[in-house]
Amino acid sequence: MGADRHQWQFPANEANKILGWRSDAKGMENKDWFDPGTIGAAGQELLEAETEGDARDVLQISEMVQVQWYGTVDKTGVASSQTAVASAVADAYANGYDLYWPAGTYLTTASIPNFHDVRHYGPGKVKRGSDVYAVDPLPSNTNKLYIDYASGNSSDDGLSASEPIDSFINAINAISTTRNVFQGVWEFVVADGTAVGVGEDLVKNLFFTKRAILRGTSCTPASLTSVGTPTAITKAANAQVTLAGHGLSTGARVKLVDLGGMVELNGSVGTVTVVDANNFTIGIDTTGYTTFTSGGTVWNIPIPNTIFDGNSINDYWLTVSGYGVWLEIRNIKLVDYDTVGRGGFYANDGSNLYLNNLHIDNCDTGVFTQRRCLVRHNGGIIENCGNAGIKTVSCGYSVVSGTQAAAPTIMDCFNGLDMQEVTDSEMLKLTIERCSNIGCDSNVMSHVKTTDAIIKNCGIGVRAMSSNWYGPNTYFYGNTQNIQLLNGGTDQQNFATAQDQRRIAYSGTSRSHTGDTALTELTPDLFTFPSGMLDAAGKKIKVVARGDYTPGGAPDLYTLQCYIRNLATQSVSSFSTTAHEFEFVSEIIMTGAAAELMVTNLTDGIGNARTKSMTRTHNLSGSAPLDLRVQLNNAGDTITVHYVEVFFIG
Incomplete structure (x- = not known):
């Protein structure tokens, strides 16, 4: 260590002037740690001359040592500083010192024992191979730690792929002593290969100001x-x-x-x-x-070469929890986390998550999030899940892919999406295929939007139960039932299209009627069927109208009717006690060249549905205009139809 640092002392007021210490005893001017590059020439000379300890004695600051006191260092990162760095860390660890790193890059060639057990200060960086590690990271820094579940060691520092740590949790524990652990980007790189039986819980509130990244090393091919x-x-x-x-x-x-x-x-x-x-x-x-x-x-599609095989353990691969967790999972594949009630990945309590090219196969639930998590998902394949590909409860969940090719695919699961209890999600361009029960389940006051999505060959394509579903440009094919609405669930897919359900007319202009009890045409000539369009058995026409009704006084009656070529094909009435919204759905099923079965459903309010069926025969050869008409029972009543859609099915 050289000269005795205690042979003389500065008075506190003089030390304050030299070091730039604030007069209010709240730290150094513009810094809360010693940085020789920012405290002036006098302070720089004092610290480099090994008299720092005297000022610290006067100011009662905890012991701090500097890395260059322990041997020759090269701050350019060209020549190795391994011996000095290892000695500095060893002494700091043995004596409880903090370790200060002056500005520069310090090349090391092997793992530094107890490196993460020491509190590091200063702008210096450690170089290992091509990676550079900021010991006291700032928001602009990115630090990498390497992990290998097969050959890693918890005592290694993880600063290179040749000296990896043995697990993600141990890597998190290692950096927990870093003074500015919440600054910059932290990247945890897992080696290629298969790790068996891994189940880890990350339940710390790590308030990263930028995301931490947990990623595999490579994919085949490298990218989409x-x-x-x-x-x-x-x-x-x-x-x-x-x-x-x-x-x-x-x-x-x-x-x-x-x-x-x-x-x-x-x-x-x-x-x-x-x-x-x-x-x-x-x-x-x-x-x-x-x-x-x-x-x-x-x-x-890029398939990750970093694989976690659950081997049917009674756990999730990874559990994360806490409002401070900001984590991206990238280029990782999970298989056989198939114990009932468990699955691939679980997050709760406000975690902020990015899932990028995550592949999941044969798990009970692929991804399960709940309680105010925010999730963004891009790429990957989720398949063969016994419960659900993605299940979320009271969260925000978005698929953010810009193209169909880059979007996730969920297939061959029991349920594709299981969105419950006030979940708000937008699933952009994803594909859901061959899910035996339900492709997309929106449940209990949830709001699910499947923009430009493909849902095909499922039991039920979309189920909205006590919740809302929006499906602009959602494509349906081969489902046993495309859309099922239960307990007041609503289909608000204003612009939905499908190969087997093609919209042929739309009116988005609100039309109101009041003060007249005569039968009144609300949507004149909404659509005219060309000659021959209605002549094929098995074809369907569906008319969907949504609006609201306000009785003028006493409970009253209103009637909605669908007309084709000025003939009433069906009529349905509602006796209402209060103002409410309604949905009118009429399906016309062709049974022959000139006959059709009329099925009309009117839902007003929540859970109050009536269905009326009848068979009418009309000669529909030639063109046939379609319109919607309304009749009020009281001159004081008001009915408004906000929009009407007509679909051709088949």
């Missing part, structure tokens, strides 16, 4: 990659795709988007089996699909 445009796709139990020079390998996962003709295949994920350099199969049955014409793109 366009394979090209197919020239042919067969209609077969195992569809074959022709794409010259595709370059794919057997086992690759591909997503097909923007196909012409065979639109039922859009958004689907297939598993590749290579036939030859120009052809491969995808493991999808397309026998009932329309014929492929041209266009579209085949995308090669």
